[in-house]
Amino acid sequence: MDDVVKELADALPAGVVVTDPAALEKYRHDWTHDSSVGTPRAAVRAESAEHVQETLRWATRHGIGVVPRGAGTSLSGGSMAVDGCVTLSLERMRAVEIDTAAKVAVVEPGALNVEVKKAAAAEDLWYPPDPSSFEICSIGGNIATNAGGLCCVKYGVTTDYVLGMDVVLADGTLVTLGGKRVKDVAGLSLLKLFVGSEGTLGIVTKAVLRLVPAQQPASTVIAIFPTVADAAAAVIEIGRTVRASMVELMDRASINAVEDFRPMGLDRDAGALLLVQSDAPGASREEEVAAIVAACELCGAKDVEATDDPAEGEMFVQARRVHFTALEPRGAVLPEDVGVPVPQLPALLAEIEAIAQRHQVEIPVVAHAGDGNTHPAIVYDAGDPESERRARLAFDDVMHAAIALGGTITGEHGVGRLKAGCLEDQIGPAAMALNRRVKAALDPDGILNPGSFV
Structure with a gap:
């Protein structure tokens, strides 16, 4: 422990500051497991707001970067460590x-x-x-x-x-x-x-x-489509008349990844699956389900099933939720989070397919389709530099495809470090300068989450 870090450790209760390399390893990576991750000089496991205040006063005095961290589940590199920084973990503050x-x-x-x-x-x-x-x-x-x-x-x-x-x-x-x-x-x-x-x-x-x-009980509709384009068209059609409580899409690659990881009886031959729920009260839910089924059939679904059984509906929801975990055995993953206006969803999905072919990479896609937010996941071999090079080119191409369609490089995962280079491409130089002015006003020394976002 160097003298500067010892100063912080002495100001906080025993065990709050850790510097042991084995202990610090936990605080290096987030879920992106990106190769650019650094090593913190220490981790502060804060137990109160006062501990956070003390840490930031110390960091400001010494000009040391601070990377805040919760559970470490970030999918944009926003909580991965930076060399020489201090990771400020909030994991112990759980009230x-x-x-x-x-x-x-x-x-x-x-x-x-x-x-x-x-x-x-x-x-x-x-x-x-x-x-x-x-x-x-x-x-x-x-x-x-x-x-x-x-x-x-x-x-x-x-x-x-x-x-x-x-x-x-x-x-x-x-x-x-x-x-x-x-x-x-x-x-x-x-x-x-x-x-x-x-x-x-x-x-x-x-x-x-x-x-x-508390949420009302939900009815679930599962629709199987021959192509992703048909499923995307159904999303638009559903949105014309129904305010569904869930509209999720899985393409063939994501369906098969889930089935390989945890067999759940999904149709491996489906071009895409739509999972739609309605939690409207009483008879209104029956009307919404009927409208959802009709929209899917109109757009070419080859099989549509509806259920009021909560357990059956939850099984399909779990299949959707396990997507990212199911990809981990297939290789390293660059997770995307691009969104477009809902009418542009078919065009975005088509462009993602073209990018996968162009760069010869696998890009399984799931989506919060009802609001145009897609999660393409670029799978590559981390031990093969050429595979990683193609994956990173595909990663940038997917973001630029979303921007070209009037969309965003991130709908909910954040910019983090992985997407910081494309932020100005989306928002433009004037808005980027405004972001930096706000950052400078609140963090003039630039110690908070350096390299992330702005």
Whole structure:
């Protein structure tokens, strides 16, 4: 432990700061497992907001970069370590408190999404943001990337549920924004500024999350299509008349990856599968299901099944959720998160297929299709430099394809480090300069999550 790090360790309780190389290995990678990852000089396992404040005051004094980290499930490289930095882990800050009268959850950033859901459910309430990794991702990470998930097509994303937060700025100042109030327009909307800022402007140490009444039972429609284009056309048709609570797409490659990993009886010959749910009340749900089935049949589905059985519906949802995990045995993965306006979804999927052929790489695709958010996953052999070169070219081409279609390089995973080079291509030089001005105002020394986002 060098003298500078020892200064921090002496200011915090025993065990909060770790420097042992074996212990630090846990804090290097996120789920991207990217080869550009660095090694931190120390990790701070904060147990309170005061620990976060002390760490940032110390980092500002010495000009040391700080990489904030929740559960480490980032798919954009936003929480992977930078050489010489300090990783600030919020994993020990896990408190969850439900205020049933105000219908809010007051949570610390290390609490897992699933822990908030369970605590809310015990009071017959629901926290809707629903990333595929909800069982292992943290609320702090969800806020940092403005995470969405399977339910966001109807219920919105993380920012729609954040009513308040405590944020520690780069100089250690703690700021309280918002609160348990449903409506509050006092001052600039700073709350929304921090949601999705990926730890580049401040560190969230507490959040007030809006809860809603428990979700109604859902009916599930499974439609099998001969091609991805047919499935994408059905997504557009469904959206004309139905506000479904879930519209998920899996292409043939992703279906087969899941079946190889965990056999679930999916149709391996399908060009694409659509998983659609309706949670409308009473007779309205029957009407929505009928409209969903009709839309799928109109667009060429070769088989359409509807069920009211929650267990059967959940089986298909789990098949969709396990997609990323199912790819891990196939090789290294560059995960994408590009989105387009829903009418452009067929064009984006066609372009992804063309990119896969052009670069001779496998790109299984799943999508939150109802809101145009796709997750192409570029699989390559990490031990083969040529394979990795083709994969990274495909990675950039997919992002530029989305931009060309009026879309985005990231719908919910964040820019992180993997996509930082393409951010200006999407938002333009004037908006990029504005992002940097905001960053400079709140973090003038550039210590917060260096190399990420801006």
